Amino acid sequence: MEISYYIVRMPLKNPFTTSFGTDIYRESIIFRLSENGITAYSECVSDHDPFYSYEDNTTAMHIISEYLIKSLKNLPEPEEFLKSVSYIKGHNMAKAALEMLLYDYHARLNKKSLADYLGQNRGYAIPGISIGIDKIDKMLERIDEAVKMGYNRIKVKIKKGLENEILKSIRDVYPDISLSADANSDYTFNDIELLKSLDRYNLVYIEQPLCYDDLIYHSKLSREISTPICLDESITSSKRAEKAFEIGACSVINIKPGRVSGLTESIKIARIAMENNGHAWVGGMLETGIGRAYNMALAANNLIDYPGDTSPNARYYSEDLVKNPFTMDNGIISIDLKRPGTGIDVDSNALKKYTIDSGKFEI
Ligand SMILES: [Mg+2]
The missing domain is CATH 3.20.20.120 (Enolase-like C-terminal domain)
Incomplete structure (x- = not known):
């Protein structure tokens, strides 16, 4: 099974200021899983910097590649996956990125919208x-x-x-x-x-x-x-x-x-x-x-x-x-409940355009 990742840098329409500082673009990690005729996508919400939480894109990629990715083998149900990685303390954003990828996959497998599946x-x-x-x-x-x-x-x-x-x-x-x-x-x-x-x-x-x-x-x-x-x-x-x-x-x-x-x-x-x-x-x-x-x-x-x-x-x-x-x-x-999973139709040209780094995991 092959899982791809894309680190994207998306320019924000308006700079967004919180008490932490100002963001002018959003850098996030997109995951793509393709298996059994089903393609699922998810997004890791860590950012370039650890300002909202201690996680950032570098720590997320480290935890995912070293510890989490192997637990996707056999495509477990999301809850099962979470149990299997509970020995890793914290790193919730990294875990969520793969847990949600499994949600999209299983909702699609069951021919249900993600909202109905939840x-x-x-x-x-x-x-x-x-x-x-x-x-x-x-x-x-x-x-x-x-x-x-x-x-x-x-x-x-x-x-x-x-x-x-x-x-x-x-x-x-x-x-x-x-x-x-x-x-x-x-x-x-x-x-x-x-x-x-x-x-x-x-x-x-x-x-x-x-x-x-x-x-x-x-x-x-x-x-x-x-x-x-x-x-x-x-x-x-x-x-x-x-x-x-x-x-x-x-x-x-x-x-x-x-x-x-x-x-x-x-x-x-x-x-x-x-x-x-x-x-x-x-x-x-x-x-x-x-x-x-x-x-x-x-x-x-x-x-x-x-x-x-x-x-x-x-x-x-x-x-x-x-x-x-x-x-x-x-x-x-x-929400279009007739569309399976997240229901999104990914624009591969846009994904390519905003990707600053990408790679694959073989498991
Ligand atoms: Mg808040």
């Missing part, structure tokens, strides 16, 4: 939008466009020192829109008064205000502020999600399949959120059309009850790696 779903995703930090008038312009396009929730990135300016300016113009803020860990518990001051903006939630691996201080913070807390970086597995709810560290979880080792854990986390009267939504890692299709299938699941960061493809890229991008109509993104 469970009961509504057949569409409810998109929200994530807006990076920029000059206030630029951010307001983007919000205006997003509201007109029918996005169901606006999320803005904030960072320490700019939060009140950003949120006040938005609320002055849009007192009633569904608004949330993502701090990407830019605060500490010592900023408690500053964080309390954000309660006045009536946010649906504040996302990951404190350290990327913290649960304890988020639990303390949740008792001090009225804004619900959503965790992103801190939730790396279903076990961590259980602990977070147990100690009241959050009431909302942003699920990114790559962060939690794939779709098996994503579904478990969404179920845990629901069982704890919490909420779950699907985040994004600026995926190309390949990774985006996985997020959409998950976002359509009945266990996901909040709008996610699942924008249509055209939001981030002028040219994508797929010929059938997702589009938004009347505030929803429909």
Whole structure:
């Protein structure tokens, strides 16, 4: 069996700024598996640099080539694959890339769409939008466009020192829109008064205000502020999600399949959120059309009850790696449940154009 990989560098339509820094292009790893007349694709959401998490493209390729790839032999079910690689600590993005490749393969083998293969779903995703930090008038312009396009929730990135300016300016113009803020860990518990001051903006939630691996201080913070807390970086597995709810560290979880080792854990986390009267939504890692299709299938699941960061493809890229991008109509993104697997139609010319390195594994 042969599995190919392509490291692609995709220019972003607009630079995307978070509290970590600014991205002008997205570098990700695409995997292609062809066996038994079925072709499956997946995307590893690690990036060139280890800023969102400790993983980056170099560590992901190392873990995949040295440890994970051999476990694809005999094409196990995704859950079986995860068990077989559980002896490797962490490296969830690397694991997720292959776990999801198996999801696409098995869904196609069973002639089911990935959304149906994952469970009961509504057949569409409810998109929200994530807006990076920029000059206030630029951010307001983007919000205006997003509201007109029918996005169901606006999320803005904030960072320490700019939060009140950003949120006040938005609320002055849009007192009633569904608004949330993502701090990407830019605060500490010592900023408690500053964080309390954000309660006045009536946010649906504040996302990951404190350290990327913290649960304890988020639990303390949740008792001090009225804004619900959503965790992103801190939730790396279903076990961590259980602990977070147990100690009241959050009431909302942003699920990114790559962060939690794939779709098996994503579904478990969404179920845990629901069982704890919490909420779950699907985040994004600026995926190309390949990774985006996985997020959409998950976002359509009945266990996901909040709008996610699942924008249509055209939001981030002028040219994508797929010929059938997702589009938004009347505030929803429909999924074609008749197409097997992720349903994507990969544009091999575009894949070639943006590939900066490629290779093959023989197993
Ligand atoms: Mg986030």
